[in-house]
Amino acid sequence: MHVHRYERLWIWIGTITMMVFFAVLLVVSFGQGLAAPNHVQTIDPAKISSTPPFDHPGLRKLSDGTYEAYYVGQVFSWNPQSITVPVGSTVHFYVTASDVVHGFLLPGTDVNLEVMPGWVSTATQHFDTPGEYLIVCNQYCGAGHQNMFAKVEVK
Ligand SMILES: [Cu+2]
Numbered sequence: 001m002h003v004h005r006y007e008r009l010w011i012w013i014g015t016i017t018m019m020v021f022f023a024v025l026l027v028v029s030f031g032q033g034l035a036a037p038n039h040v041q042t043i044d045p046a047k048i049s050s051t052p053p054f055d056h057p058g059l060r061k062l063s064d065g066t067y068e069a070y071y072v073g074q075v076f077s078w079n080p081q082s083i084t085v086p087v088g089s090t091v092h093f094y095v096t097a098s099d100v101v102h103g104f105l106l107p108g109t110d111v112n113l114e115v116m117p118g119w120v121s122t123a124t125q126h127f128d129t130p131g132e133y134l135i136v137c138n139q140y141c142g143a144g145h146q147n148m149f150a151k152v153e154v155k
Contacts, residue, residue, distance in 0.1 A: 041094075045117035048072055048098045059083045059091075066090040069152075071135075073102040073115050076144035078135060084153040090126045091152070103139035106152065114139065127154040 003011075028034050048054045057070045057079045069091050072079045085091060095104045097115045104113040106125065113121040127133070137148035 041120035041122070042118055043096050043120055045096070045098050048096065053094075054096060059085070066092065068092045068094065071095040071104065071150075073097040073104065073137065073148070074099050075142050076137075076148040078104075078137075078148065078150035081150050082153065083151075084155060085127060087130045087154055088126075088128060089154070090124060093121075093123045093125065095121045095123075100141050101139050102137045102141050102148070105136050105138040106133050107136065109133065112138070127152070130154050 043051055043054065053060070053068075053070050054072055057072045059080070060068045060070075062068060067085055067089055069080075069083055071093065073095065074097065083091075093104070093111060093113070095113055095115050096119065097117045099117060101117070102115040104115050104121065104123075105111065109125050111123045111125050113123055115121050131154055133152040133154065135150040135152065137145060141148065
């Protein structure tokens with residue numbers, strides 16, 4: 001069967017492009033460990049107030065100097081309202097909701113989580129710049145949605 005020169009060229013360009021995309025996918029998923037968020041941790045939304053560590057939301061310092069911050073979202077507030085960490089800290093955020101779907105966004109950082117009742121969403125952020133970082137809900141959750149915010153103070 002005769003395949004025209006240009007057709008053969010485009011078949012090769014298409015094949016090589018697909019191979020490059022596949023290689024990028026392999027490097028990003030296995031080399032850099034990037035993956036879609038998954039439901040590693042679940043929680044009964046009706047029992048958050050008696051399920052550690054969400055029964056006492058807040059900040060905990062780990063032995064390696066990093067921090068874990070446990071947040072519970074409910075209409076229309078975050079618990080805790082405010083945490084303070086030193087400059088240069090790495091904070092692992094663990095966020096869940098007790099009622100409806102919320103969003104957990106720290107503008108200017110990579111932290112942007114969908115927070116659903118029954119699931120624990122996680123993100124890690126390194127804070128190199130001192131200041132007050134706002135946490136806002138970016139999923140409309142009801143009439144008081146605009147009042148749903150908290151802050152991270154980095155000093
Ligand atoms: Cu909201």
